[in-house]
Amino acid sequence: MHSLSIKFLNKNDIYQDIVLNSSTTSVIGKNASGKTTFLKKLALPSKDIKLIFDNTDLNALSLSKRSLLLSWLPHCEKPSFNFKVMDFILLGRYPIHKGIPTLKDYQIAEIYLEHLGVKELKDRDILSLSKGEYQKINIVRVLICQTSLVILDEPFSNLDISSIATLVNLLKSEAQDKDRMIISSFHDVNIANVFSTDSFISLTKGKINFHTSISSSILESIYDIKLREIEGFYSIF
Amino acid sequence: MKILKLLITVLVLLIGVVISLSIGTTPDLLSYSWDKIYVVIFDIRLLQVVAGIVVGLTLGTSGLLTQGMFRNALASPDILGVSSASVLGVVICYILGFYSSLVSFGFSFIFATLLSLFLSFLARYSFYSLLLIGISLSLLCSSISSLLVSSFIFQNKNIYSLLYWLYGDIIINSWKDILVLFIPTVICFYCGFILSGKLDVLSLGEDSSTTLGINIKRFKIKLIFVISTMISISVAIAGGLSFIALIAPHITRLMWGPNHKRLFIISGINGASLVVYADILHKLLVNSYKNVQLGIITSFLGACFFLFILISQLKHSSVN
Incomplete structure (x- = not known):
């Protein structure tokens, strides 16, 4: 089991410090709430953030050593050739x-x-x-x-439901069987809820919050919308 | 299959070399004595061909490195103005009164490096703005060069000799001049080949490359250093020879796919072939039309090819 502690050093940041221990963590939030910015801050070396992953300070490592510990899926980036x-x-x-x-x-x-x-x-x-x-x-x-730490930005965009089902299972087995820590952002709260069971990060107006579980009331405060819970799944209809 | 393709690529170059050796301005070469034939073939024609090959190799490979660095197949040191800046460096050096080849090489290197550094700062913006800025800078540099040469032309014989070289012409007088450039050329090839492996990763984007362990800033500075040196070498021999650095990697990528390490070697060979064949055409034309420079031929053919690429991309983008 890995642990990741995220400390924001820049005093102007409204982010608060977080410690993650679960093998899978979902990042949720409205459009433009800063999901991609937040994940990019974790993925790329940065001076205003301290990342301690299993007692290793990731941002103090050389880039080549860092690349052996952390991998990142950017959102919508095609190769140029x-x-x-x-x-x-x-x-x-x-x-x-x-x-x-x-x-x-x-x-x-x-x-x-x-x-x-x-x-x-x-x-x-x-x-x-x-x-x-x-x-x-x-x-x-x-x-x-x-790598032990994987950061995924909207991995399921453009995918159909059967592909999503295969991928959720693959990612969960990667995390549990191969002992990797996966942090991923999702559009769909139900998928997020299946992907991770006890570790959620929500972003609202640039504010960051950590939850060990999600409920209708938490989701309503994140998305500003009425939700119904039907057998563990959330619906807007 | 790949070996056959490589053999054909090399063979095309070799045939070009043989043709080029058999064409020249001396009529009825075989009627002369062996000594004279040896001098014409070895000291004039072979020297010209070897100079052309060095120019083609440096242009082809530096073009590939530039395209990899800017992650776009339309980038090239001559279109973005690096070559023109390098030419301007040499012109300024001559006007200041330094005629040593080493000093002028230094000047052209400094100018090329400054311009590429400036462009790399702009690289985070849209490539098409960068391209337009590059083209403007290229025109600016070459117009200043022409202005300087034409205003100082009657003051000095050395500056008069720049007039031909300005638009690109292989002007080389002795084997010594080639041998001086030999060591920097070899070093650049080695460094360029090592760097080209990372260009595959860079094509994923700068942020992705960072997470894959590449220090982008350091990598780009190394690239700029190698590209500027290569351009200065080619400018020292052939002036502002344009479009070879664009076409050679482009054609090579169409035939061989995008693997940069492979492309590096073959772009070099294809660049050399392009210069050698352009030089053959040049020799044929010079026989009937005097005062045609090699650069005019490469510009004409290259510009047609560039237009062709741009128009075919235009079609492609309107479909999407």
Whole structure:
């Protein structure tokens, strides 16, 4: 089990310090509430934040050491050149293979492609993929580095419900069986509630709050909307 | 399959070299004595071809590094104005009265580096604004160069010689001049090849590359250093030879895919082929039309190709 403590050093920040212990954490909040900004602050080295991950100060590490501990899925970013899907995925293991992928890197990539059922995409051109296909490939790229800390920004955007079901299971088993800590932002509170059971971060007007569980009243204060709870699921209708 | 493709690429260059060696301004070469033939082939034609290959290699590879750095296949040191800045450096150096090749190399390197540093600060904004700023800077630098050369032209024979070189022409007098540039060329190739591996990662975006362990600032400064040195080498030999640095990597990427390490080597070979064949065309034209510079030929063909790329991208963007 890993632990991550987030300390905001910049006094002007309205963020408050947080300690995460759960293997899966969901980040929720309205559009423009600062989810992407917050996750980017964690993912990129920054002077106004102190990240202690299992007694290691992440921002004091060199970039190459840091890259072996933390990986990040940015929101909607396409590569500028038309790589083959396999070459693109292997870029995710750059911190390990440093530009010369070995057979092991290929094997790990194949395993994840198999898990997501997108093995047939591996010889396609990356820019010819649909948005959903690209999103899956991009998630594989981030997962194959097998870092202990994974930060995902809206991993399920553009995905259909069956892909989401596969991915939620994959991410949860990654977190539990392989002992990785995954922090992910979601649009859909129900998916967030399935993904993590005891660790939620909510962002409202730039304010950050930590919850061990979510309820209708918490969600109503986050989203400013009436919600109904039906057998553990939340509905606006 | 890949080996065959590589062999063809090298063969194209070699055939170009052979053709280039057999064409020249001396009529009926075979009727002369062996000594004379040796001098013409070895000291004039081969020197010209080797100079062309060095220019093509540096332009092709520096073009690839620039495209990788700006993450766009339309970037190139000549379109963004790095070459023109480098040319301006040499012109200013001559006007100040330093005619040593080392000093002028230093001047052209400093000007090229300053311009690329300036551009890299703008790189976070939209690429098309950057492209327009680059094109304006390129025109600004070359107009200042022309202005300076034409106003000082009658004061000094050395400056008069710049007139041809300004628009790009391989002007090289002895093997010594090539050998001086040999060491920086080799160092640049080595460094450029090492750096090109990271360009694949950079194409994921600057933030993603940071999380994959690349120090973007340091990486870009290294790239700018290598690109500026390469451009200064090519400018020292051939002046403002334009469009080779754009076309060579572009064609190579179409044929070989986007893997930058592979592209680095093959862009260099293709750049060399382009210069060698442009030089053959140049020699054929010079026989009938005097005063045609090599740069005019590469500009003409290159501009047509650039237009073609831009128009085909236009179609592509209107569909989306």
